[in-house]
Amino acid sequence: MSKVEDFEELRPLLFSIAYRILGSVSEAEDAVQETWLRFDGSATRPTSTKAFLSAVVTRISIDVLRSARVRREEYIGPWFPEPLLNDPYQDPARSVELADSVSMAALLLLERLSPLERAVFVLREVFAFGFADVAAAVGRSEAACRQLLVRARRHMEAGRPRFEADRGERQELATRFFDALRNGDVGGLQNLLAADVQLVGDGGGRAPQLARTVLGAANVARLLGTVFPWLLRVDVTLEPREVNGQPGAILRDRDGRILQALLIEVLDGRIQAIRGVSNPDKLGHLGPVADAWAVDREVKQVRRRMR
Structure with a gap:
């Protein structure tokens, strides 16, 4: 397939990763567009296009989140993520998990995490990336990513309700x-x-x-x-x-x-x-x-x- 075809096939996944890291539709769309520009401008084709593009969109999203945190601290009144009507990434086998991970409650819990913890949690817990790919995406060792995930899980579990409705x-x-x-x-x-x-x-x-x-x-x-x-x-x-x-x-x-x-x-x-x-x-x-x-x-x- 061409670069364009490869990218368009993965665009829904890239947006879904970026949105969960950023909590913003507009910023997620911008991160995906920037990912395309970097992919289109690269001289070589990666061994795994999915791993490469996921890593790029994750790094961009982490950088955007770090600057967005300052703006959110100055926000007037309560800050909520931008509402999302349709998550474009579809995985029938995990549709319930994916829907729950994009809920307003889950996204507000993710706000408790550092940008790196949030990215590791999203890639590993939501999209089931292997630790090698997670480590490559966030620029940390696999051991460091495991520690980041432990801390992220601890924060998330502390805020989750004990009983959830079906x-x-x-x-x-x-x-x-x-x-x-x-x-x-x-x-x-x-x-x-x-x-x-x-x-x-x-x-x-x-x-x-x-x-x-x-x-x-x-x-x-x-x-x-x-x-x-x-x-x-x-x-x-x-x-x-x-x-x-x-x-x-x-x-x-x-x-x-x-x-x-x-x-x-x-x-x-x-x-x-x-x-x-x-x-x-x-x-x-x-x-x-x-x-x-x-x-x-x-x-x-x-x-x-x-x-």
């Missing part, structure tokens, strides 16, 4: 949740929420967002059951979608532009966390983005008229 349970609970949300059913919402549920928003100062995290089933249900009916009055629609491999939804304005990505985390038969991403810089890869400030102003105008 996909059927998550989807059934999500359907009931979104039905109650559309109906403004505060009681119905509260019955689906864990006692210590969290509602958190990421607007990055670029869109209306919660002043702080909302805690507790009663508080979260009351806020959602009150706010969402007003959004419906200005023709905001809710489109259930799988987001980052988990139940979620896309909120759109009356023109179909994206207002917010909403994700829910289910554990032990209840919704444990609800995360909303409304920063327009993190939604552009999903399609045209709505003016969230304009929608917010319209809601306030409608509320004033209804008083």
Whole structure:
């Protein structure tokens, strides 16, 4: 095959590696493009194109992550990864594992790791690369990579929930949740929420967002059951979608532009966390983005008229 054909065959894998290391669709796409430029500019063909390209995209992603960490420390409000609707890398034998590894909860746990730990964990634990290839990708010895993996596993396991819901349970609970949300059913919402549920928003100062995290089933249900009916009055629609491999939804304005990505985390038969991403810089890869400030102003105008 030609270089172009080799690269295009591996592009989904390269993007999936980069996204899990970076938590950013746009940065992952840039890392993949830079990988192509280096591959196209190389004078020789590697023995294993997969190992070579995976190593290149990993090194690029590590460098980008190191600089991104500084920006994330200065971020306004909570920082979440960019929402992903479709992970292009498909491996039917490991589809559940791959979906779980790209969940918002998993990506936030990965933020606890150093860039090297994160890269080693992603290559070894998610994509099952051999230690020789992992070592070549991160520029460390195999022994060092094993130690990095031990530390990464320790951090990841410390943050993982003890009991995880299966996909059927998550989807059934999500359907009931979104039905109650559309109906403004505060009681119905509260019955689906864990006692210590969290509602958190990421607007990055670029869109209306919660002043702080909302805690507790009663508080979260009351806020959602009150706010969402007003959004419906200005023709905001809710489109259930799988987001980052988990139940979620896309909120759109009356023109179909994206207002917010909403994700829910289910554990032990209840919704444990609800995360909303409304920063327009993190939604552009999903399609045209709505003016969230304009929608917010319209809601306030409608509320004033209804008083």
